[in-house]
Amino acid sequence: MALASPFFREFGLTERGVHMLHAPASYAHPLPHGAAGIAYRDLDATCAGLGIDGRRWRSLMQPLLDHSEGIVSLLLSGHRSVLRDPIAPLLLAGGVLGHGTRLSPARFTTEEARALLTGVAAHAVGRLPSLASAAVAMLLGHLAHGGGWPVVGGGSARIADALAAEITACGGTFHTGHLISDLAELPRATAVLLDVSPKTLARITAGHLPTTYERAITRYQYGPGAAKADFLVTEPIPWTNSAVGQATTVHLGGTQAHMFRTETATAAGTLANEPFVLVVDPVVADPGRARPGKRPIWAYAHVPNGDTTDPVELITARIEQYAPGFRDTVIASRGIPAAQYETYNPNYVGGDIGTGAITIRQSLLRPAPRLNPYRVPIPGVYLCSAATPPGPGVHGMSGYYAARAALRREFGIHAPPLLNPEPHNP
Numbered sequence: 171m172a173l174a175s176p177f178f179r180e181f182g183l184t185e186r187g188v189h190m191l192h193a194p195a196s197y198a199h200p201l202p203h204g205a206a207g208i209a210y211r212d213l214d215a216t217c218a219g220l221g222i223d224g225r226r227w228r229s230l231m232q233p234l235l236d237h238s239e240g241i242v243s244l245l246l247s248g249h250r251s252v253l254r255d256p257i258a259p260l261l262l263a264g265g266v267l268g269h270g271t272r273l274s275p276a277r278f279t280t281e282e283a284r285a286l287l288t289g290v291a292a293h294a295v296g297r298l299p300s301l302a303s304a305a306v307a308m309l310l311g312h313l314a315h316g317g318g319w320p321v322v323g324g325g326s327a328r329i330a331d332a333l334a335a336e337i338t339a340c341g342g343t344f345h346t347g348h349l350i351s352d353l354a355e356l357p358r359a360t361a362v363l364l365d366v367s368p369k370t371l372a373r374i375t376a377g378h379l380p381t382t383y384e385r386a387i388t389r390y391q392y393g394p395g396a397a398k399a400d401f402l403v404t405e406p407i408p409w410t411n412s413a414v415g416q417a418t419t420v421h422l423g424g425t426q427a428h429m430f431r432t433e434t435a436t437a438a439g440t441l442a443n444e445p446f447v448l449v450v451d452p453v454v455a456d457p458g459r460a461r462p463g464k465r466p467i468w469a470y471a472h473v474p475n476g477d478t479t480d481p482v483e484l485i486t487a488r489i490e491q492y493a494p495g496f497r498d499t500v501i502a503s504r505g506i507p508a509a510q511y512e513t514y515n516p517n518y519v520g521g522d523i524g525t526g527a528i529t530i531r532q533s534l535l536r537p538a539p540r541l542n543p544y545r546v547p548i549p550g551v552y553l554c555s556a557a558t559p560p561g562p563g564v565h566g567m568s569g570y571y572a573a574r575a576a577l578r579r580e581f582g583i584h585a586p587p588l589l590n591p592e593p594h595n596p
Contacts, residue, residue, distance in 0.1 A: 171246070171309075171310075171313070171563040171564050171565040172190070172322075172329065172564045172565065172566075173190060173313075173317035173318070173320065174238075174242045174246070174313055174316075174317055174565070175242075175246060175564075175565035175566055175567060176242075176243070176246065176567070176570075177565065177566040177567055177569075177570040177589070178329075178565065178566055180588075180589040180590060181332075181333075181336075181566070181589045181590070181591075182589070182590045182591045183329065183332065185590070185591045186332040186335070186336075186591055187328070187332065188322060188323075188328045188329055188332050189322070189323040189324075190320035190321070190322060190323070191320055191321055191322070191323045191455040191456045192211065192318050192320045192455055193321075193416060193417055193418045193454040193455040194210065194416040194417075194454075195208050195209060195210045195211075195413075195416040195417035196209045196210065196211055196314035196315070196318050196319040196417065196419070197209050197289070197290070197314060197319055197417050197418075197419040197420065197421060198413070198414040198416065198417035198419075198420050198421070199282075199285045199286045199289045199420070199421045199423065200409060200410065200411055200414050200420065200422065200492040201281060201282065201285060201424065201425065202424065202425075202491075204410045204411050205281070205282060205411065206282065206411040206413055206414050207219070207220065207282035207283060207285055207286030207289075208286075208413055208414070208416065208417065209286060209311075209314045209315070209417075210315075210416075211314065211315060211316075211318040212315070213228065213231060213232065213235070213315040216315065219282075220280065220282055220283050220286075221280060221282075222279055222280065223278045223279055223280045223282070223283035226277065226278055226279075226283070227278075227283055230265060230268075230277075230287075230311075231311065231312050231315055233261050234261055234262075234265065234308060234311075234312035235312050235315060235316055237255055237257050237258050237261055238312060238313070238316050239254070239255065240253075240254055240255025240257065240258030241255075241258050241261065241262060241308070241309065241312065242309070242313075243255065243258070244258050244259060244262065245262070245305065245308075245309045245560060246560045246563075246565055246567045247559070247560060247567075248543070248544075248559045248560065248567075248571045249533075249534050249559045249560065262305065262308055265304065265307075265308040266301050266304040266305050266308060267301075267304075268304075269287060269291070269299070269304045269307060269308075270291075270299050270300055270301040270302075270303065270304030270305070271299055271301075272299060274288075274299050274304075274426075275426060275427075281425055281426065284425070284426040285421075285423065285424070285425055285426050285429070287307055287311060288307075288423065288426045288429050288430075289421030289423050289429070289446075290306070290307040290310050290311045290314075290421075291303040291304055291306060291307035292421065292423055292429055292433055292446050292448075292472070293306050293307075293310060293448075294306040294524075294528040295393050295394050295396070295433075295472055295522075295523070295524060295528065296393050296394065296433065296437050296527055296528050296529070297433060297434045297437045297438075298429055298430045298433040298434055299430060300529070300530075301530050302528045302529050302530050302533055303528070305530075305533075306528065319418070319419055320418075320455060321418050321450075321452045321455045321456050322456075323456055323458070324456070324458065324459070325452075325459070326564070329564065333566075336591075350374055351373070351374060352374055352376075353374050353375050353378065353548075353551070359550065360550055360580050360581065361550050361551075361552065361576040361580045361581070362550055362551050362552065363552045363553075363554045363569070363572055363573065363576060364546070364551065364552065364553050364554065364555070365517070365554050365555045365569070366516070366517060366553070366555055367516060367517045367519050367525050367526075367555060367557055368387035368388075368390040368526070368537045368553075368557050369387075369390075369392075369516075369519050370516050370517070371387060371537075371546070371553060372384060372387050372388050375546070375548060375551075378548055379546075379547060379548065380547050383538055383540075383546075383547050386537070386538035386539070387537050387538055390526060390532075390536070390537050390538075390557070391526065391527040391529070391532060392475055392519045392520055392522040392525075392526060392527055393437070393475065393522045393524055393526065393527035393528060394436045394437050394472050394473065394474055394475055394521075394522065395472075395473050395474060395475045395476060395477055395508025395509070395511065395518075395520050395521025395522055395523075396470040396471070396472065396473070396508060396511065396518075396521050396522075396523045397470060397471045397473045397477065397479060397480075397481035397484070397485075397505065397506065397507050397508045397511075397521065398468065398469070398470040398481065398505070398506045398511070399468070399469050399470070399471075399481045399482045399485045399486070399503060399504070399505045399506075400466070400467075400468045400503065400504050400505075401466070401467040401468070401469075401500050401502070401503045402464055402465070402466060402467075402500070402501045402502040402503070403464075403465050403466075403467055403496075403499040403500055403501060404463050404464070404465070404499045404501060405463075405465065405499050406451065406453075406454075406465065407420075407449070407451055407467065407489065407493045407496055407499075408493045408494065408495045408496060408499070409492060409493045410492055410493060410494065411492075414492070415451075415454065416454070417451075417454065418450055418451055418452055418454045418455045419448065419449070419450055420448070420449040420450075420451070421446070421447075421448055421449075422446070422447040422448070422449060422488050422489065422491070422492060423446040423447075424444065428444070429446060432444065432445055432446060432472075433446055433472065436472050436473060436474055439474045439475070440474065441473055441474055441477055441479060442472075444488060444491075445471045445472050445473060445484065445488070446471070446472045447469055447470070447471045447472075447485055447488045447489070448469060448470055449467065449468075449469040449485075449489060450467070450468050450469065451465075451467055452466065453465050453466070464501065469485045469489070470485075470523075471484055471485050471488070473507075473508050473521065474508070475508065475519075475520035475521060475522055476508060476509050476520040476521065477507060477508045477509060477521065478507050478508075478509045479507055479508075480505045480507055481505045481506070481507060482503050482504070482505035485505075486500070486503075507521070508520060508521025509521060511523070517555055517556070517557075523562070524556060524561065524562035525555055525556040525557045525562060526556065526557050526561070526562075528561065528562075533559070533560075533561055534559070536557055536558060536559060536561065537553065537557045537558065542575055543558050543559055544558050544568075544571055544572035544575045544576075545575055545579070550576075550580055552572045552575060552576050553572065554568050554569040554571075554572035554573070555568060556568060558571070558572065559571070573586075574586055
């Protein structure tokens with residue numbers, strides 16, 4: 171989403187030295203017995219690979235691509251603005267209703283097409299099928315054939331580095347290594363923007379929030395967890411279907427029916443024996459990350475919130491199902507159970523890397539039903555995390571909207587400052 175994000179487009183990642191690198195395919199979804207669905211940036215190539223479902227895939231994706239700017243504007247908005255493209259919500263509604271219910275298997279004939287789209291819907295990390303997950307599938311699915319699903323050259327930290335460099339250039343200072351336990355620990359300021367979960371917000375503002383707002387954020391729902399594994403391997407993943415190796419992102423979810431069962435069970439708190447696993451092999455697009463005989467791979471499995479299972483063996487076994495011999499290529503590995511992910515980043519409550527369950531209601535009303543979801547009912551305090559609209563993703567829009575709200579209310583600035591890389595004016 172960094173390529174599609176209005177914030178990052180204006181911020182100018184490329185001009186700041188952040189380069190997006192593409193693999194031949196955006197993502198892949200291997201199936202049992204060697205079949206696979208491959209989503210190429212080239213829509214024609216994708217449709218050709220889907221055989222009799224190629225025409226149906228095109229009829230779904232082409233209109234979304236034709237109105238991509240409107241779709242992105244709608245789904246990455248604060249959900250309280252005027253529509254730029256009146257056709258976009260109609261297209262989105264058709265796709266969501268067609269693929270977000272139990273009737274969705276009838277939309278495609280082949281298991282390759284069904285699984286290919288359902289694997290994208292699983293990025294919502296919750297019950298399948300659902301209207302919210304279908305909206306995610308429409309957004310990410312069509313972007314795979316537009317800007318694509320790139321990786322950042324040298325690693326995603328380059329984006330954070332560019333943001334930090336801009337703040338520093340404008341006179342900002344970073345203080346790290348200190349856990350804030352009370353809002354009173356912060357120095358006096360006209361505006362305070364908090365990139366925290368509702369759980370942390372309730373903790374550090376205890377006794378200062380109106381009862382109705384405090385009750386709302388304490389009832390805020392978190393989704394299933396992600397359990398992450400990092401691997402160092404000697405060679406590319408030996409996929410049974412070699413075409414899968416053209417993609418940096420690979421969904422290991424099995425058939426559509428299997429994903430419906432396991433994702434719904436996981437959301438209900440049951441650990442699946444064969445969970446949905448997302449695998450990333452960044453070297454496919456960014457060869458500079460490899461060294462002779464050494465290649466990084468990372469993956470995460472969807473598990474119940476707060477699960478304590480070490481994911482290394484769980485994920486290794488899942489990859490082995492589609493790439494026999496993978497285990498023998500592993501030089502080193504480490505795992506982060508979902509329960510420990512919250513220690514790494516307190517926003518990942520119970521391992522929920524989206525900072526809140528992705529449901530229709532909670533997507534529109536996160537973290538609480540308010541006209542301005544970014545303003546905390548404490549003078550000068552704003553929430554800017556993924557717990558605010560438009561929700562999780564590498565897009566920067568939650569912070570963008572929170573900053574604009576603070577500029578308007580606290581500083582009387584209604585025209586947002588330019589973000590492009592020009593000479594700095596603190």
